[in-house]
Amino acid sequence: MVPSLFLITTVELNLIALMDAVSTAASKPSGEGKSLQTGAIATFLGVVRGENLGRRVLRLEYEAYEPLAVRAFARIGAEVAERWPAIRLGIHHRIGRLEVGQASVAIVTCSPHRVDAFAACRYSIERIKQIAPIWKHEFFEGGDVWIEGATADPHDEEAKAEAFRRACA
C-alpha cells in the first residue's frame, strides 16, 4: 500500500516508502511515464541528537495534535506548490518515544531539477518547525524539559519569508 503523503505515525519512519509515495504522486494519473517529470529527488531526515545545549540527551518524547499537524503539512505542501509549481512533496513525522539516533521527521521533494528539490526540502523543514503543532519533551541526564520555540502562526508572513530566505540561501 502506498502511504499518505502527509502523515503522523508512531512507528519507525520509512524513507523509501515515502519516496515511492511522492514519485507515484508525481506521475500522470494513468501511472504512465512515472519518471518523465522527475529529474531530482531530495530527502531530509531529522534525527534525535544525543546532545542539546550542553546536556547529554537520553531520549525524546514527541507529541502532536495529529489532525492539525497533518493539515499543517498539507498547508506547507500548498505553499511549496505556489512557489515551486513542479515540486511534489511528502512529509512524515514520528511521535512517541524516540531514542538517540532515530529519525523523527522525513521529507521528500521530487522535481524536474535539483535546485528546486533542495530548496523546497529546506523550506519544508523550516516551516514544519514554525507551524506544525508538534512538541518534544527532552529527557536528559539530570532532568527533563519541554522544548518550546516559536509561537505557531501559519499567517505570519515574516516567518514564511524567513523560511524562504533560508531555503534559497
Place this chain on the structure above:
Amino acid sequence: MFARLCDIVGTNEIEREAPIGTTVRMLWDNLITDFPGLEVYGESLSSAVNAEYARMDVVLNDGDEVAFLPPVSGGQSAM
C-alpha cells in the same frame, strides 16, 4: 491541552459550559482563573478550533473543540 499546558492542567481534555458569544480568549481567561500557571503562556499561545488554527477572537459554537497550543518545538535552530 498539549505539552507543558497539559502538565500544568493535569489533563489533556477539559469540558466547559460557556455562555453564547464566548470567544477563545474568554475561555482561555476562564481557564487561567482555575489554573494560574497557564498565565505565562498568554503571549506565546496559539489556538485551534475543530482542528483548524483560529484566532483568539473567534466566537465559539456548541460542541466546538478548542485546542490551546504552547510554542512548537522549532524556531530556535542553529541554522
